[in-house]
Amino acid sequence: MWRLADISMKYMTGFILLLLMQNVFAAHCQVDGGPWVDMKTSPLDVHVDLRLDKDAGKVTMSGYSVRCMHDFPGWYPDSNKQYFSTVASGLILGPTVMDYGSGMDILGALLPWPVSAGRYLALHDRLTPVVDLPVKVYFDIPTAPGKYIKIKPGAFLAVVLLFVTYNFDSPQYPAYRMRINLIARNGVDSSPSTCVINNNLPINIDFGSVDAVAIGTSIFNTPYKKDFRLRYSCDGPSVNSPITVKWQATPSAFHTHAIATSKQDAGVILFRPDSSALVGPGGEIRSTITNSSGSTEVSFALVKKPDTFPDAGPFTASGTLTLMLP
Known part of the structure; x- marks a missing residue:
């Protein structure tokens, strides 16, 4: 009896091992x-x-x-x-x-x-x-x-x-x-999207009261600067794209990167505060739009023609920023 049981157990063990070896x-x-x-x-x-x-x-x-x-x-x-x-x-x-x-x-x-x-x-x-x-x-x-x-x-x-x-x-x-x-x-x-800057509202840069003597001749020595964040937004489908913002304005007669103002000897320079890169009339700012929105920090500086004192009184200047997608 003990031998039969022993043989039976060995047979069952061998059968189980045989099944395991057939795994796929x-x-x-x-x-x-x-x-x-x-x-x-x-x-x-x-x-x-x-x-x-x-x-x-x-x-x-x-x-x-x-x-x-x-x-x-x-x-x-x-x-x-x-x-x-x-x-x-x-x-x-x-x-x-x-x-x-x-x-x-x-x-x-x-x-x-x-x-x-x-x-x-x-x-x-x-x-x-x-x-x-x-x-x-x-x-x-x-x-x-x-x-x-x-x-x-x-x-x-x-x-x-x-x-x-x-x-x-x-x-x-x-x-x-x-x-x-x-x-x-x-x-x-892929349907067309409309993207705008500043909700398509005018951007107003006010330098406040200005001392003509204190106006500098560059972005580094003029005290009259204003920071502004350009905000981009797109309607319609989600937009994820590099963009170019083109700066269009009448150039100043005395500085290649300044735009003209109503004062002959005063101009305004648009520049990037993070790199001090000047963006002259006709220049471009490169940025990105992610999920239909984005922004870029810029600054505006009031400068004057060297060795001059602009006339007293209010002055104005204008330009256009155009957002372009590739």
């Missing part, structure tokens, strides 16, 4: 250093930053990292490899973007939809267990009059199906499809 392995992927996801059983949700590239005529993706690893045992040959490649009809667009032209950016090559099968995105062998998986989709900005692309934050952009294969045969490493869901983290809109 799969790639595991993560987003931005997050938890590893078994790609054979679960999809990977990837939130992406969208960028409106009007020069290229496309909406592109950035701001995320997808990494995948294999689980090859250490005793596997170094030549064993795992491949990630496209499958036929493997780009499925979300409902809000399905009417736009689209494609995949595969290692810098822009391939329009439908993308053919067998395009490799990444591969790795036993010695490189973790690789970057460059999953990128782009959308074409419509060029027809009155047509624009508009994507809201949180929009479901696309499903990307990839084929995971191996260069060796093993029941523990069968080929399979993996799914990646692309979701918009921000919104983009």
Whole structure:
């Protein structure tokens, strides 16, 4: 009896070990250093930053990292490899973007939809267990009059199906499809926007009472300066863009960077207080607008022609700041 029990236990143990050896392995992927996801059983949700590239005529993706690893045992040959490649009809667009032209950016090559099968995105062998998986989709900005692309934050952009294969045969490493869901983290809109400075209200710079003797000849020796923050705002869709603010005014006759005033020997200089850079008539200020707003610190300085004393009495000067987007 003891021998039969002993034999039975050995048989059961051997059966359990045999089952454990039949496990099927799969790639595991993560987003931005997050938890590893078994790609054979679960999809990977990837939130992406969208960028409106009007020069290229496309909406592109950035701001995320997808990494995948294999689980090859250490005793596997170094030549064993795992491949990630496209499958036929493997780009499925979300409902809000399905009417736009689209494609995949595969290692810098822009391939329009439908993308053919067998395009490799990444591969790795036993010695490189973790690789970057460059999953990128782009959308074409419509060029027809009155047509624009508009994507809201949180929009479901696309499903990307990839084929995971191996260069060796093993029941523990069968080929399979993996799914990646692309979701918009921000919104983009290619329709026209209106951006203004100072809510489109006049900017009034008042130097107060001025002593003609004390007026300096440069921004460094005049006591009459006024700081002002140029505030930018845009209506309509969210705007994220570099901008140029052009300063237009009648130049002074005695200083190349000053604008003329109603007093012949007095002028006003616009400059950047952070760098003391002078912005003369026709000059430009470069800044940025983020999420449809932005600002720039500037200063105005009252200066005079050397060896003169401007006439007493009120004076005026005027100029125009024009905000330009690329």
